[in-house]
Each structure stands twice: as C-alpha cells, then as structure tokens.
Amino acid sequence: MKVQHDGFDEVLVAPTEKNLAETLESAVKVANARCRTGLVDLRSATTSDIWRRMTDHSEGFWQRISGSPRDKENQSGLAVAWWSDRIGRRHVRVRGVRWYFGSDSAARNNILAPFTESRPPVWLIYPDYIYLAGEGEDQKILAACPCGMTGTLDAIGWMGDRCAACHDRSEEGQELADRTRVAPWTIEGTSVVAVTFSPDGALLAACTLSSGPHVRDLATGETRGWKTEGRLESAADLAFLPDGGLVWSQGRDVRILDPHTFEQRGGFQAESGVYRFALSPDGSLLALQGRDLNVWNLRTGETRFPVSRYSVPPLPCCFVFTPDSKGLAVGMWDGTIRWWETAQGTPGATWTLPVTVERHQQELAISPDGRYLASLDTGPTDNLRLWDILAGKILRAWTLNRSVTRSAMRLMAFAPDGRTLVVGLPGGVFGFCDVVAGGDPVYLVSAPKPGVHTLAFSPDGDWLAVGCDRALVKLWPWRALLTAAAK
Numbered sequence: 087m088k089v090q091h092d093g094f095d096e097v098l099v100a101p102t103e104k105n106l107a108e109t110l111e112s113a114v115k116v117a118n119a120r121c122r123t124g125l126v127d128l129r130s131a132t133t134s135d136i137w138r139r140m141t142d143h144s145e146g147f148w149q150r151i152s153g154s155p156r157d158k159e160n161q162s163g164l165a166v167a168w169w170s171d172r173i174g175r176r177h178v179r180v181r182g183v184r185w186y187f188g189s190d191s192a193a194r195n196n197i198l199a200p201f202t203e204s205r206p207p208v209w210l211i212y213p214d215y216i217y218l219a220g221e222g223e224d225q226k227i228l229a230a231c232p233c234g235m236t237g238t239l240d241a242i243g244w245m246g247d248r249c250a251a252c253h254d255r256s257e258e259g260q261e262l263a264d265r266t267r268v269a270p271w272t273i274e275g276t277s278v279v280a281v282t283f284s285p286d287g288a289l290l291a292a293c294t295l296s297s298g299p300h301v302r303d304l305a306t307g308e309t310r311g312w313k314t315e316g317r318l319e320s321a322a323d324l325a326f327l328p329d330g331g332l333v334w335s336q337g338r339d340v341r342i343l344d345p346h347t348f349e350q351r352g353g354f355q356a357e358s359g360v361y362r363f364a365l366s367p368d369g370s371l372l373a374l375q376g377r378d379l380n381v382w383n384l385r386t387g388e389t390r391f392p393v394s395r396y397s398v399p400p401l402p403c404c405f406v407f408t409p410d411s412k413g414l415a416v417g418m419w420d421g422t423i424r425w426w427e428t429a430q431g432t433p434g435a436t437w438t439l440p441v442t443v444e445r446h447q448q449e450l451a452i453s454p455d456g457r458y459l460a461s462l463d464t465g466p467t468d469n470l471r472l473w474d475i476l477a478g479k480i481l482r483a484w485t486l487n488r489s490v491t492r493s494a495m496r497l498m499a500f501a502p503d504g505r506t507l508v509v510g511l512p513g514g515v516f517g518f519c520d521v522v523a524g525g526d527p528v529y530l531v532s533a534p535k536p537g538v539h540t541l542a543f544s545p546d547g548d549w550l551a552v553g554c555d556r557a558l559v560k561l562w563p564w565r566a567l568l569t570a571a572a573k
C-alpha cells in the first residue's frame with residue numbers, strides 16, 4: 087500500500103467489490119485522521135453505488151468533499167476514478183485527503199488532480215505517465231512508457247502504467263525497463279524553486295525554499311538530501327559548476343558543495359539574502375540578486391562589479407550570461423534589456439521593446455550557440471520575443487497566455503539542440519517553440535501537479551526536468567512527446 091505524505095493514494099487493478107470497499111474504508115480513515123469536524127462519512131450504500139457505476143461505465147470519476155469544518159479545522163475528502171485497459175481490466179485509483187485550513191481551493195475542488203475542469207480518468211489514474219498535447223478539439227492524450235514508447239493510448243496499447251509490448255513482456259516473466267527515471271521524484275519541503283543537472287548528466291539536483299539541496303543519481307535513483315540545521319530563509323537557488331561542484335545559495339550564504347557528500351568546498355556571504363543567481367558557463371562569475379544585483383568572483387568571494395542598486399530604478403527582474411561568459415543580459419522592470427561586458431564590468435547596449443504598453447521583463451534565455459536571446463515579458467501580446475544577439479534585432483514574436491504571472495525562476499530555457507525553446511505557462515502548460523522554423527508553439531501539459539516553478543534540460547537534451555508545487559520534480563521525455571503530438 088502506498089500512503090503519501092499528503093494522504094491515501096492507491097491504484098487497484100481489477101479489484102473485487104470487497105477489495106474496493108476495504109480500500110475506500112482505509113482511504114476514509116486517512117482522510118479523517120486528526121479531523122474533528124468536516125469528516126467524510128462513507129456508507130455501505132455509497133460503496134455499492136460506486137461499484138455499480140464502475141460496472142456500468144468503462145471510465146468515470148466519483149468524488150466527495152466533506153461537510154463544512156469548524157473555523158480553522160481540517161477538512162477531508164475522498165475520490166475514486168476508474169478506466170479500462172484494452173483487455174477490459176478496470177484500473178481504479180482511490181484517494182483520501184485531509185486539507186489544512188487555508189490550503190489551496192483548486193486542489194480541494196479536484197482531489198485527484200488539482201485542476202478545476204474535469205480530466206479524463208486515465209489522466210487521473212496514472213498521472214505520472216500521461217500528458218495532454220494541443221488545445222481544444224485537437225487535444226490528444228499521450229502516454230509515455232518508461233521503455234521510451236510514447237504515443238496516443240491506442241497507438242501504444244496503453245495498459246495503465248506501461249505500453250502493450252512491456253505488458254506482454256512482463257506477462258512472459260521478462261524484466262521491464264527501469265521505471266525510476268520517468269516516475270516523479272518528491273523531495274522534502276514545499277515548492278521546488280530550482281532544478282539543475284550535473285555537467286555529465288548523471289545527477290539531478292533540486293531544492294525548495296524550506297529544504298536544502300537534494301541530489302538524485304539518475305542511473306540508480308538513489309537520492310541524498312542536505313540535513314537541515316535549523317531554520318532556512320525563504321530564498322534559495324542552485325546550479326552546478328563545470329567541475330561538478332554544486333553552488334547553493336540560502337539566505338545570505340553562498341556555498342560550494344560536493345554533490346555526493348554535501349561537504350563544503352568553498353563559499354562566501356553576500357551582503358543581503360540572495361533571491362536568485364546566474365552562474366557564468368565557465369564557472370568563474372556569479373550574478374547575485376539580493377537587494378542589489380552584483381556580479382561576484384566565485385573563487386575569491388569578492389564583488390567584481392555592481393549591476394544595479396535597489397535605490398536606483400529601473401530594477402532588474404531576470405538575467406543570464408552568454409555561453410562564452412563574456413556578456414550578461416539583464417531584463418528590467420521598465421521592459422528594456424541591458425547588457426554588461428563581464429571583462430570590464432561596464433554597461434553595453436540597451437535594447438528597447440517597440441511597444442507603448444507598460445510591461446516588465448520576466449525571463450531571459452540565450453541559445454547554446456549564443457545566436458539568440460529569448461525574452462518573456464508581462465505584456466498581453468507579443469510577449470515572447472526572439473532576438474538576434476549580434477544585430478540586437480527582434481526576429482520573431484509570439485503571443486503566449488500570461489494571464490497568471492507567478493513568481494517563478496527559470497520558466498524558460500533553450501534545449502541543447504539550440505532551436506527548441508520551452509516556456510512555462512499558467513496551469514502547468516509548456517509551450518515549445520521552434521525558433522528556426524517559427525510557427526505556433528506546441529502545448530503540452532502533465533499531471534498531476536500543475537504549479538510549475540522552474541525547469542532545466544539535461545545536457546544531452548533527452549529530458550526536461552520540471553520543478554513543481556509540493557516538492558515534486560518530474561522528468562519529461564519531451565522530444566518523444568513532441569513527435570507524438572505532431573502525428
């Protein structure tokens with residue numbers, strides 16, 4: 087039985103009515119634990135009603151959220167979703183959840199997946215492997231099997247948590263592909279604010295605001311976490327150095343850690359809490375945004391040059407080094423993009439947007455070959471722009487849904503192929519733009535936790551790591567998903 091930290095969560099395959107009744111009882115116990123009011127009341131009539139619905143319909147969804155709790159008390163809920171695979175077996179997911187007073191209502195409105203709109207049951211039952219591609223009527227449900235097979239449910243004969251070929255192999259007693267890589271990874275703490283791959287692609291590190299760095303060996307799935315000493319401040323960021331050291335900022339402290347032992351190799355203290363940083367690709371410079379934005383020499387722990395002062399507008403919002411580490415681009419609150427030469431520490435060009443509507447820069451990314459800069463701003467139209475860095479000219483613009491702007495870091499990145507740009511959008515949706523061919527972005531969204539805060543590509547470009555709400559990190563086989571979405 088799998089009991090998650092946030093409630094009861096179990097998938098049954100081809101259960102009997104008795105199995106289902108027992109599972110529902112356990113789910114209700116977990117959901118009601120430590121609640122005095124706002125309890126879920128499960129009657130045997132309800133259980134047989136759910137069983138009858140499951141028999142009548144090959145897929146469906148049932149949910150009950152308990153009655154009103156007293157002020158500042160917990161509330162519980164129960165949800166059941168089912169779906170039938172190609173050999174007619176019912177797959178049933180049962181969740182029982184207790185919410186804390188004041189926790190987010192979107193999650194409460196849909197216990198299985200925190201979306202307000204209804205989702206197909208297969209999405210609800212095996213969220214780790216299911217993606218939605220496209221929009222509106224053209225929307226497709228895609229499944230990604232850990233063996234690498236990706237496509238629509240029919241095309242790959244989706245069996246719930248594996249493709250038809252893998253199912254057949256397991257029926258014959260053969261070993262299956264390693265499943266640790268595609269299954270989401272939950273670390274301690276709250277929202278994941280930074281994810282980063284080691285230069286050799288062997289390790290994935292992530293951190294939240296309330297926990298130190300956690301490092302996962304992608305070959306073995308083995309995970310190690312920083313042992314928190316005392317309270318952490320609500321500002322943190324993470325990056326790997328070219329030599330494999332891990333840079334972690336926590337409050338004012340900038341530490342260089344060994345990613346295997348967390349032994350400290352170096353570090354320094356900034357003059358104020360560091361909200362986010364950018365590491366130059368050669369590993370020598372660190373642009374730190376705290377109260378001010380300064381560029382530091384990582385080896386000596388001294389300020390190399392100041393970029394902007396808190397007291398002098400416009401404020402910087404986002405920043406990125408060029409691949410050769412010679413330039414730093416800074417996206418400003420007034421919508422401009424300003425350049426600095428890192429060798430001299432002097433300001434260079436200022437790029438201005440050709441718009442009159444007020445907008446702020448929110449995220450910048452530079453292609454690995456140093457040709458393109460992408461800028462994402464808060465404007466209602468043409469809010470994603472592709473610039474030719476040498477010419478300082480806008481090549482293309484896209485209008486993306488920016489209706490909800492969350493505070494997030496690194497919601498945009500170029501894939502190592504240099505032509506795919508991914509942008510994190512509201513509701514956990516990702517837009518993938520081909521910067522060479524142009525055209526409309528391809529949209530993909532993944533269950534189960536839609537609040538995305540940060541993303542990073544693996545060095546070989548095979549995986550997109552996505553850091554989400556509730557300390558969840560998920561690896562997307564994004565290329566196979568894009569290919570399947572295009573079919």
Ligand SMILES: [Zn+2]
Pocket residue numbers: 231232233234235248249250251252253
């Ligand atoms: Zn498979």
